Every structure is written in structure tokens, then in C-alpha cells.
Amino acid sequence: MKRIAILLHCLLILLATVGCGRSDYHKSEGMIWNTTYHITYQGPESLADSILPILSRVGDALNVFDPTSLVSRVNAGISTPVDSDFINVYQESGRINRMSHGAFDPTVSPLITAWGFGKGHTATPDTARIDSIMKFVGIGRTRLEGKTLIKSDKRTQFNFSAIAKGYACDEVGRMLARNGCRNYLVEIGGEIAASGNNPSGSKWRISIDRPLLQDSILHESQCVVEISDVGVATSGNYRNFHTDAQGRNYGHTISAVTGRPVRTDVLSATIIAQTGMQADALATACMALGSRAARQLCDSLDIPALLVLADSTVWASPKFSKISVN
Numbered sequence: 001m002k003r004i005a006i007l008l009h010c011l012l013i014l015l016a017t018v019g020c021g022r023s024d025y026h027k028s029e030g031m032i033w034n035t036t037y038h039i040t041y042q043g044p045e046s047l048a049d050s051i052l053p054i055l056s057r058v059g060d061a062l063n064v065f066d067p068t069s070l071v072s073r074v075n076a077g078i079s080t081p082v083d084s085d086f087i088n089v090y091q092e093s094g095r096i097n098r099m100s101h102g103a104f105d106p107t108v109s110p111l112i113t114a115w116g117f118g119k120g121h122t123a124t125p126d127t128a129r130i131d132s133i134m135k136f137v138g139i140g141r142t143r144l145e146g147k148t149l150i151k152s153d154k155r156t157q158f159n160f161s162a163i164a165k166g167y168a169c170d171e172v173g174r175m176l177a178r179n180g181c182r183n184y185l186v187e188i189g190g191e192i193a194a195s196g197n198n199p200s201g202s203k204w205r206i207s208i209d210r211p212l213l214q215d216s217i218l219h220e221s222q223c224v225v226e227i228s229d230v231g232v233a234t235s236g237n238y239r240n241f242h243t244d245a246q247g248r249n250y251g252h253t254i255s256a257v258t259g260r261p262v263r264t265d266v267l268s269a270t271i272i273a274q275t276g277m278q279a280d281a282l283a284t285a286c287m288a289l290g291s292r293a294a295r296q297l298c299d300s301l302d303i304p305a306l307l308v309l310a311d312s313t314v315w316a317s318p319k320f321s322k323i324s325v326n
Contacts (some may be wrong), residue, residue: 002210015326018037021049022056023042023043023044023184024042024045025040025041025199026040026041026042026043026045026047026048027040028041028047028051029041029219030049030052030190032055032059032168033059033063033065033164033189034065035165035188035189035190036188036189037055037186037187037189037226038187039051039172039184039187040184040198040199041179041181041183041184041185041186041187041317042181042182042183042196042199043176043184044179044182047175047176047179047181048203050179051172051175054168054171054172054175055168055172055188055216057085057171057325058118058164058168058171059084059168061082061083061085061086061089061163062085062086062089062160062167063164064092064109064159064160064161065159068085069087070082070085071086071158071159071160073130074086074149074158075107075109075111075157075158076183077151077154078150078151078154079148079149079151079293080148080149080321081147081148081149082144082147082148082149083147085167085171086196087144087147088167088277088306089106089143089163089164089167090144090149090158092163092277092278092281093105093139093160093163093166093168093281094139096163096224096278096281096282096285096297097139097140098276099285099297099301100278100282100285100297101291102138102256102257103255103256103257103286103289103293104162104281104282104285104288105137105138105139105256105283105287106139106158106159106160106162106163107137107138107139107141107142107156107157107158107159107256108137108159108254108255108256109157109158109159110133110136110137110155110157111130111134111254111256111259112159112254113132114129114130114133114269115260115261117298129242130259130260133258133259134214134259135153135154136155136156136201137156137212137259138156138256141153141156142156143180145157145230146167151180153239156279159291160285162235162249162281163277163280163281163284164279164280165188165189165191165276165280165312166191166193166231166233166275166276166277166278166279166280166281167276167277167280168188168191168276169186169187169188169191169192169231169276169277170231170275170276170277172186172188172193173186173193173195173276176195177195181195182195182196183195183196183197183198184196185198185204186311189230189277189279190209190234191233191276192206192227192228192232192233192234192279193230193231193275194206194227194228194230194231194232195228195229195277196228196229197228198299202226202228203226203227203228204226204228204309205224205226205227205325206224206227206232207221207222207223207224208221208222208223208225208234208270208272208306209222209234209268210222210308211236211267211268211308212241222268222306222308222314223302223306223324223325224322224324224325225272225323225324225325226323226325227272229325230272230274230275230279231272231275231276231277231278231279231280232271232272232276232279232285233269233270233271233273233276233279233280233283234268234269234271235253235268235269235280235284235286236268236269236287237309238266250308253284253287253288262288262290263289264287264289264290264291265290265291265309265311266286266287266290266291266294266307266308266309266310267308267309267310268287268307268308269283269287269294269305269306269307269308270283270285270305270306270307270320271283271285271286271298271304271305272303272304272319272320272323273301273303281302282303285297286298286305286307291307291309291315294307294317295307295317298317299317302319303319304317304319304320304322304323305319305320306320312317
């Protein structure tokens, strides 16, 4: 009887394992940080209740538009205790900053405001003011001491908008993985973290938007790629720009080196990397670098990358071409 009970127990475990592997795909959708999220995963439906707490936790740490968030407290202080979410994003920001020779820098927040983007939306881009702001811009003017963020100038401020959504995708993906979900796709505001396969048993297929220079948000596909176990992000100025007195458009990608909007020949940059956080930051860096330096960066990293240029030409890295299906 004992042997039969052991065999029955093993059979139940086997059936449970097989059942889990064949469990249904579920979807969770909603709004967060003034954008949408769409999450598809294979696993227990109850996990939908675990998604919002992850997003809320990340927002509590990194949402610059929330005056009670951790990043807002960091921006207001000189020495502030920070949590693991802030540390993870801060350290990756520093790494991408060094890798891109300063093209990616989350401390451009005061410049974003000065040029009429981001919090405040008050455009006063006069030369004297920009030059004064540049005196306290630069992630190199900050440091971590244990779990405390130290700023050499209290006026230095962070805006992690160019990396936070990718990080949030990763964090939701990690939660799903902890709960046994091998197959999932997490998309927040266009940034993606994907693992395993789609409901058809194939790699996930996603469409990369073609940049359209107009105020209305229209979606036209540039291409479709097949992905698995990666993060994906696209950055562009074509949907968030202002027009100066001379009728020239300038986008929201601000150079931490010059303090001014980047005059770039790149309309959009799509990066596929190990994590959503890395892809998010690198896509912004490529916008700031311009096509020549962006291609050099992508080649040095040997990653899938797609650049759509102002003259309508398209550059795709060798690895990107391999995963494109049209």
C-alpha cells in the first residue's frame, strides 16, 4: 500500500507538471503612467493580481511626475536613502552613460523642462539659462554610498523616463518567471520584455512602428521581427516635438553634452538587448548619438538594431536582419 501511495503521489506530481505546461494563455491590460500596458502569459490566471503591485512599486520609486515618489525625493535633496529599484536603474544608467560617451544621461531633467518637455512644460530655452543648468547636469556629479544617493549639487535632478518602462517590463517578467511562467510578453508603452513562445508555440512576433512625422498617433508597420528571451525598445522624436520661431522642429531627446535638443539624422532607433531596461536606454542613446556613432555603438555591442533615418533610408544590423520576417 505504501508503494502504491508513493506511485500515486508521483503520478499526481507528473499530471500537475504536464497540466502547468499546457495551461492557458492569459492577458492583462490597463493604464499606467499615462500609457497602456499589455501582458500575455501562460500560467495561472490569478497572477493578474500580482502585476499591478509590481508596476505600483516601480512607479513609487521612479515616477518623476509623482511628487511623493522616491526619485522626486532624491531630486529635492542632497543625500537620500534609495531602494533596490532605484539602485538597479541608477547603476544601469551609469553603465549606458559610459558606454555611449555621455549620450544617455538621466540627469537631463532640468533641460527637458527648460525646452518645454517633461514636468512643467514651460519652454524658456535661452542660452544663458541653458548654460547655467549645465553646471549641475551629469550623472557623474552623483554617486552611491551604500544605499544612499549623494549629489554634489542639490539642483541635480533625475528623470528615468528613458529607462523606467523597460525596467518595469523586466520586473513584471521576473515576477511571472518566479511563478513558473516560461512563456510571456510584457509590453508597457511600446517597450517589451519577452520570454519563451507565443500561444502558437513559435517565437513572439512584434511589429516595429514606421516613424510618421505628425502630431496624431498613427501606427504603420516598418517591419516585423521574431523574438524570444530579450528586451525590445524603440525611441524616436517624431511624436514628441516642438516647433521654434523659425518653424524648425526640435525633439525631446536632449543632449547632456550640449544642453540642447539633438539635431539628429535618426528618426527612430529600435534596439533588441538582453533586458528591456538595457534596450530602452540604448535606444535613447542611439537617438542622441546620430546614425554614424549609433551604428558604431551597435556594432561594438553586436546587438540587433534598426535605425530609420531622416532621408528615408534604413540601417539594420546583421543580427536584426536575421530576425526580421518581412
